[in-house]
Amino acid sequence: MTAKPAATPQSSVELPVEAVQARRFEKARSAQATAVLEDYVELIDDLLASGGEARPTDIARRLGVTHATAIKTITRLKREGLATSKLYRGVFLTPEGHGLADRVRARHRLVVDLLRAVGVPEQCAELDAEGIEHHVSDVALDAFALFLKRQLKRQDP
Amino acid sequence: MTAKPAATPQSSVELPVEAVQARRFEKARSAQATAVLEDYVELIDDLLASGGEARPTDIARRLGVTHATAIKTITRLKREGLATSKLYRGVFLTPEGHGLADRVRARHRLVVDLLRAVGVPEQCAELDAEGIEHHVSDVALDAFALFLKRQLKRQDP
DNA sequence: GACTTTTTGTAGCCTAGGCTACATTTTAAG
DNA sequence: CTTAAAATGTAGCCTAGGCTACAAAAAGTC
Ligand SMILES: [Mn+2]
Ligand SMILES: [Mn+2]
Ligand SMILES: [Mn+2]
Ligand SMILES: [Mn+2]
Numbered sequence: 528m529t530a531k532p533a534a535t536p537q538s539s540v541e542l543p544v545e546a547v548q549a550r551r552f553e554k555a556r557s558a559q560a561t562a563v564l565e566d567y568v569e570l571i572d573d574l575l576a577s578g579g580e581a582r583p584t585d586i587a588r589r590l591g592v593t594h595a596t597a598i599k600t601i602t603r604l605k606r607e608g609l610a611t612s613k614l615y616r617g618v619f620l621t622p623e624g625h626g627l628a629d630r631v632r633a634r635h636r637l638v639v640d641l642l643r644a645v646g647v648p649e650q651c652a653e654l655d656a657e658g659i660e661h662h663v664s665d666v667a668l669d670a671f672a673l674f675l676k677r678q679l680k681r682q683d684p
Numbered sequence: 685m686t687a688k689p690a691a692t693p694q695s696s697v698e699l700p701v702e703a704v705q706a707r708r709f710e711k712a713r714s715a716q717a718t719a720v721l722e723d724y725v726e727l728i729d730d731l732l733a734s735g736g737e738a739r740p741t742d743i744a745r746r747l748g749v750t751h752a753t754a755i756k757t758i759t760r761l762k763r764e765g766l767a768t769s770k771l772y773r774g775v776f777l778t779p780e781g782h783g784l785a786d787r788v789r790a791r792h793r794l795v796v797d798l799l800r801a802v803g804v805p806e807q808c809a810e811l812d813a814e815g816i817e818h819h820v821s822d823v824a825l826d827a828f829a830l831f832l833k834r835q836l837k838r839q840d841p
Numbered sequence: 842g843a844c845t846t847t848t849t850g851t852a853g854c855c856t857a858g859g860c861t862a863c864a865t866t867t868t869a870a871g
Numbered sequence: 872c873t874t875a876a877a878a879t880g881t882a883g884c885c886t887a888g889g890c891t892a893c894a895a896a897a898a899g900t901c
Contacts (some may be wrong), residue, residue: 556858559815582848582849584848588706589702589709590709593890594849595849596890598849605704643822645798646830651827654821655819657709657711658711662815667809670799711890751878753860771879843900845900845901846897847897848896849879849897849901851894852894853891853892855885855889855890858885859884860885863883867874869875871876
């Protein structure tokens with residue numbers, strides 16, 4: 528199981544190339560698995576913050592899926608401890624869900640800002656960010672923030 | 685079906701906010717659906733270019749999945765006209781598959797380069813790019829290329 | 842209050858992409 | 872040539888996340 532440091536006589540601590548590559552793909556797959564949940568909690572939080580209610584039908588319409596699909600995913604949110612709901616009442620977020628929503632929203636904005644900063648048109652930035660956001664690590668996010676700060680300084684002397 | 689230009693008296697040609705948002709999510713979902721295929725063709729093309737053979741076992745090991753999973757996805761590649769294979773021979777790409785591989789590889793590199801350019805550490809850039817790449821539109825790619833070109837000019841006077 | 846519409850929920854189906862277990866074929870050793 | 876190992880393929884299972892169709896409840900209308 529534990530990848531032996533390898534019988535490569537030349538380099539010492541390096542994993543085999545294949546293993547490194549496999550790890551990349553695995554990470555991308557796991558990010559994808561949480562993407563749907565992230566979008567749901569962010570959207571639910573938005574709805575709760577603005578209108579006051581997050582109804583399954585609204586959620587479905589915003590996401591572009593049927594209400595049956597939305598309800599099923601909401602069930603998963605509840606199972607994972609991110610949301611709660613009672614029959615014919617709207618959906619609410621647990622503290623965990625709310626915390627996730629905040630992080631997801633911040634990340635979404637940062638990704639859009641970075642795309643804009645490197646010259647991506649606004650519409651396109653919003654569109655692409657919806658998918659990209661789920662694959663940006665915290666390290667990259669920090670780099671984005673730093674880049675944006677520096678760029679501001681350069682323009683605002 | 686056709687979204688009526690809306691009964692919003694204020695603005696004229698604007699779709700309802702919900703529809704715009706739904707379109708974003710739909711686009712992200714469809715990008716996700718092709719992500720696996722893109723990674724496969726890129727990897728197969730790499731293997732063919734370097735070693736000369738793309739065997740299911742190698743593909744599986746590089747992707748971090750079992751060979752059964754790899755073979756199943758290869759079946760899908762064939763069904764979609766991207767690859768060919770014969771029993772116990774390796775996998776090959778059709779012209780369409782090869783073309784896709786080239787585009788995917790170019791996009792991958794461009795994404796990594798952009799991440800590096802805005803200050804993301806190399807390891808992290810490679811890691812994140814594996815997921816991000818599938819969600820970057822052509823318009824954004826053009827913007828990335830332009831940004832990189834300009835940044836080069838700034839450093840190489 | 843009766844009736845209609847909307848919302849919500851449930852059931853059942855499909856595909857993609859994971860997995861394990863087992864069968865077969867090819868390749869490598871001896 | 873025989874046999875062991877590796878590669879390949881198949882079968883069957885699971886989950887996630889889509890969908891449609893139907894059922895029940897809530898909300899609006901008259
Ligand atoms: Mn998203
Ligand atoms: Mn988002
Ligand atoms: Mn990828
Ligand atoms: Mn890639």
